Amino acid sequence: MSTPPLAELVARAEALYLDYRLGAVREWKRKTGGLAIGYMPIYVPRELLHAQGVLPVGVMGGREDLEIIKGDAYYQSYICHIPRSTIELGLNGSLDPLDGMLFPAICDVIRNLSGMWQSLFPDKLAHYLDLPQDFDPELGGRFYRHDLERLSASLVERGARPLTSEALARSIELYNAERREVRALYELRRTQPWKLPTHELYLFLRAALVLPVEESTELFRQYRQAVLDDPGRKPLDQARVVLTGSFCEQPPLGLIKTLERAGCSIVDDDFVQVLRFIRSDIPVGDDPLGALVHAFLTDAMASPTRYVDRGRKGAELVQRVRACGAEGLLFCAPSFCDPALLDQPMLVKAVEAEGIAWTAFKYAENSGQFQVIREQAGTFADSIKLWSNA
Amino acid sequence: MSGPAPTPTPEASKDSSQLRQKEMIARHFDRLAAAPETGEKTAYTFVPGNLSELLLSFDVLPVLPEINSLQSAMRGRSADYISLAEKLGHSEDVCTYVKSDIGMLKSGNIGPTGQRLPNPDLLLLSYTGCFTFMKWFELLAQEYQAPVTMLQVPYQADGRITDDMRRYVVDQLRRKVIPTLEQVTGRAYDEDRLRECLALSAQAEDDLVAVLRAARHRPSPIDAYFGAVYYVGPIFSSFRGTRAAVDYYRALREEIEQRMAHGLGPVTPEGEMGAERFRIVVEGPPNWTSFRQFWKMFSDEGAVCVASTYAKVGGMYDLGFRHDPQRPLESLAEYCLGCYTNLSLPTRIDLIVRYLEEYEADGFLINSVKSCNSFSAGQLHILREVEARSGRPGGFIESDLVDPRYFSAANIKNRLESYFQMLQQKSRNPNPVAAS
Ligand code: SF4
Numbered sequence: 045m046s047t048p049p050l051a052e053l054v055a056r057a058e059a060l061y062l063d064y065r066l067g068a069v070r071e072w073k074r075k076t077g078g079l080a081i082g083y084m085p086i087y088v089p090r091e092l093l094h095a096q097g098v099l100p101v102g103v104m105g106g107r108e109d110l111e112i113i114k115g116d117a118y119y120q121s122y123i124c125h126i127p128r129s130t131i132e133l134g135l136n137g138s139l140d141p142l143d144g145m146l147f148p149a150i151c152d153v154i155r156n157l158s159g160m161w162q163s164l165f166p167d168k169l170a171h172y173l174d175l176p177q178d179f180d181p182e183l184g185g186r187f188y189r190h191d192l193e194r195l196s197a198s199l200v201e202r203g204a205r206p207l208t209s210e211a212l213a214r215s216i217e218l219y220n221a222e223r224r225e226v227r228a229l230y231e232l233r234r235t236q237p238w239k240l241p242t243h244e245l246y247l248f249l250r251a252a253l254v255l256p257v258e259e260s261t262e263l264f265r266q267y268r269q270a271v272l273d274d275p276g277r278k279p280l281d282q283a284r285v286v287l288t289g290s291f292c293e294q295p296p297l298g299l300i301k302t303l304e305r306a307g308c309s310i311v312d313d314d315f316v317q318v319l320r321f322i323r324s325d326i327p328v329g330d331d332p333l334g335a336l337v338h339a340f341l342t343d344a345m346a347s348p349t350r351y352v353d354r355g356r357k358g359a360e361l362v363q364r365v366r367a368c369g370a371e372g373l374l375f376c377a378p379s380f381c382d383p384a385l386l387d388q389p390m391l392v393k394a395v396e397a398e399g400i401a402w403t404a405f406k407y408a409e410n411s412g413q414f415q416v417i418r419e420q421a422g423t424f425a426d427s428i429k430l431w432s433n434a
Numbered sequence: 435m436s437g438p439a440p441t442p443t444p445e446a447s448k449d450s451s452q453l454r455q456k457e458m459i460a461r462h463f464d465r466l467a468a469a470p471e472t473g474e475k476t477a478y479t480f481v482p483g484n485l486s487e488l489l490l491s492f493d494v495l496p497v498l499p500e501i502n503s504l505q506s507a508m509r510g511r512s513a514d515y516i517s518l519a520e521k522l523g524h525s526e527d528v529c530t531y532v533k534s535d536i537g538m539l540k541s542g543n544i545g546p547t548g549q550r551l552p553n554p555d556l557l558l559l560s561y562t563g564c565f566t567f568m569k570w571f572e573l574l575a576q577e578y579q580a581p582v583t584m585l586q587v588p589y590q591a592d593g594r595i596t597d598d599m600r601r602y603v604v605d606q607l608r609r610k611v612i613p614t615l616e617q618v619t620g621r622a623y624d625e626d627r628l629r630e631c632l633a634l635s636a637q638a639e640d641d642l643v644a645v646l647r648a649a650r651h652r653p654s655p656i657d658a659y660f661g662a663v664y665y666v667g668p669i670f671s672s673f674r675g676t677r678a679a680v681d682y683y684r685a686l687r688e689e690i691e692q693r694m695a696h697g698l699g700p701v702t703p704e705g706e707m708g709a710e711r712f713r714i715v716v717e718g719p720p721n722w723t724s725f726r727q728f729w730k731m732f733s734d735e736g737a738v739c740v741a742s743t744y745a746k747v748g749g750m751y752d753l754g755f756r757h758d759p760q761r762p763l764e765s766l767a768e769y770c771l772g773c774y775t776n777l778s779l780p781t782r783i784d785l786i787v788r789y790l791e792e793y794e795a796d797g798f799l800i801n802s803v804k805s806c807n808s809f810s811a812g813q814l815h816i817l818r819e820v821e822a823r824s825g826r827p828g829g830f831i832e833s834d835l836v837d838p839r840y841f842s843a844a845n846i847k848n849r850l851e852s853y854f855q856m857l858q859q860k861s862r863n864p865n866p867v868a869a870s
């Protein structure tokens with residue numbers, strides 16, 4: 045299959061990222077007549093929706109260009125930004141093509157948003173996905189499986205196909221293929237970060253949230269090929285950093301660009317985690333639903349939204365920094381984000397024990413000014429380079 | 435969670451129930467202080483959805499970090515503790531209960547009675563209605579060697595408790611929590627003992643409900659927000675399931691019934707309250723750093739809180755829940771599942787509307803605390819919905835639990851005065867169109 049030119053692929057990804065009104069989803073619904081269900085960040089089992097013919101659509105809040113007219117009236121100033129932009133998008137009709145929303149159990153803000161959704165949009169499905177914090181298959185596993193069965197039944201009530209093991213097995217395979225492509229992109233960025241600037245990769249991660257998995261997988265493949273084929277991108281003298289803390293409300297694109305311009309080459313991050321939350325391929329076996337549950341219990345990323353019941357807090361972060369040969373760590377969390385900010389002192393302790401350099405700052409998805417962060421990140425990158433050249 | 439149980443204020447007029455409570459609390463902290471010598475086991479755990487009876491059945495003494503935080507605030511210590519925690523790298527954005535507790539811990543772990551709190555033998559993370567609890571104990575787990583056992587309590591997202599939820603909690607109790615308690619204490623689980631404790635809980639719960647319901651009377655003999663934090667103290671904290679709690683609630687009920695019979699209003703820290711002018715329902719926790727000042731802003735205006743959601747963070751007894759000795763673990767599960775902040779937003783809205791009607795309140799106030807997303811995220815929506823459904827005016831003020839930087843007395847007083855003025859005008863002119 046021939047690969048479209050890189051610029052064309054980037055333009056497509058950017059257009060999908062910028063389209064608040066979910067044109068691609070509207071188009072998919074027009075063609076297929078299927079249901080589309082939105083989901084909030086971090087993790088939902090998209091495979092289950094896909095197996096029932098439903099299009100899972102990632103909703104990641106707003107950007108600096110979204111004018112918040114009504115959303116602010118729902119939230120006090122000391123609450124993070126993503127719920128207000130999500131409400132805004134719901135009330136201004138952008139999310140109209142969605143037949144419902146899934147609210148994964150990640151924090152109290154998203155939890156309470158699930159109830160607001162119920163009362164603001166009573167005709168739509170609003171499912172709170174009570175992800176287990178107990179990772180014993182007989183305890184948390186069984187509870188989670190029942191919750192997935194309940195979700196599946198709610199989808200059928202709204203017109204989706206009933207869930208079958210065959211369909212779920214096929215969907216898991218498709219998402220495995222997507223996960224492989226995303227891992228390959230991350231691996232390529234790890235080894236040749238100049239080929240894959242994060243502000244560009246990010247557009248593809250976001251674009252995937254509104255596409256059927258078959259298309260997003262192909263888009264990732266084409267992008268990787270186009271990047272590899274591009275002779276123009278040359279190594280840069282930048283500090284290799286891991287960026288952590290941006291797993292829910294996303295930073296504005298301008299912030300990612302600012303960090304890169306300040307001399308930071310991001311070689312691992314927490315963006316759009318749903319695409320990588322399950323770290324490996326899910327082996328399907330003869331009980332695909334069980335396999336989906338098992339993957340969540342045993343093979344998920346160490347997110348601040350998951351209880352660390354064993355092992356050392358921060359161990360995975362240290363390991364990530366080491367694995368990608370990073371020279372420093374950026375704690376980059378949304379203001380007022382409880383999971384990220386409550387975790388941070390524990391993570392700092394873990395990375396300091398390993399002598400890893402770090403710096404920290406906060407953002408809101410609609411921030412437009414990055415001067416302070418630019419200076420901070422620039423100084424950090426310079427100090428790292430100085431240190432490594434010494 | 436913002437759990438109640440402050441030590442009764444010394445200046446308040448001393449009813450015998452208050453003296454009794456004070457003695458109970460003092461005895462409890464004496465036992466805690468002596469635990470390293472006596473060998474009594476201690477567990478750190480939280481207020482909402484706590485497993486008091488189960489701990490009691492193993493003779494384990496609970497330490498409640500939230501109570502320590504609010505006590506620190508009432509004693510004027512929380513500002514220093516919070517600032518120490520922030521110096522140690524804790525964000526200014528997060529729950530101040532956690533920071534106050536961490537600051538206290540780093541300052542020697544001196545509890546509210548001036549005695550050192552013992553290190554825990556167990557961290558019992560039963561987290562109902564708030565994710566911060568999970569992080570809080572991950573933080574404490576770094577400070578202590580004690581084992582941690584976690585009880586996940588599912589959220590009532592659709593406004594009901596399902597069989598799956600109940601079973602999940604019961605299974606965790608059976609397979610994780612109880613075996614850990616057996617290991618820590620070296621004792622076998624004694625279900626008969628647990629049943630006895632649960633039966634005592636139910637007796638105390640009956641009397642507490644009678645006390646809270648007394649606010650339906652005019653004038654209300656209690657303040658069901660400020661006053662209620664004293665009333666719910668023993669049952670939400672370490673005493674549920676004890677004979678002492680049963681005696682306390684019986685005495686309290688008798689006192690309140692007497693007040694009611696004599697047509698008396700609530701007792702405030704400044705003494706007997708004047709005539710009841712406004713009946714208010716309150717949503718959200720109080721501020722602890724300026725608790726008395728805050729209460730006075732209400733009582734000076736003749737405003738009595740006749741119902742509050744805060745008095746339900748440790749159990750929805752007024753809606754009929756009772757611990758049931760016949761179904762010990764199921765009943766503990768239902769208790770954990772049913773606490774106020776574990777309810778969905780629509781259920782919370784229904785509840786406030788119901789309180790407004792049942793308690794014939796003139797309006798409702800939301801105290802939105804910066805610390806607590808569990809309570810606060812969605813309160814502006816609650817405000818609008820409750821106003822629309824009840825037709826009664828809502829007020830909105832902002833403060834914090836234990837961080838004095840977020841209690842702006844002048845601002846809050848202004849807002850409250852305008853709110854009460856508005857209620858006054860409305861009562862003169864009950865036509866809602868004209869009043870609005
Ligand atoms: S940004 Fe943080 S606090 Fe806000 S909704 Fe997301 S996880 Fe929750």
Ligand code: SF4
Binds near residue numbers: 436563566805835
């Ligand atoms: S966030 Fe709220 S419920 Fe949770 S610990 Fe803090 S005060 Fe308590």
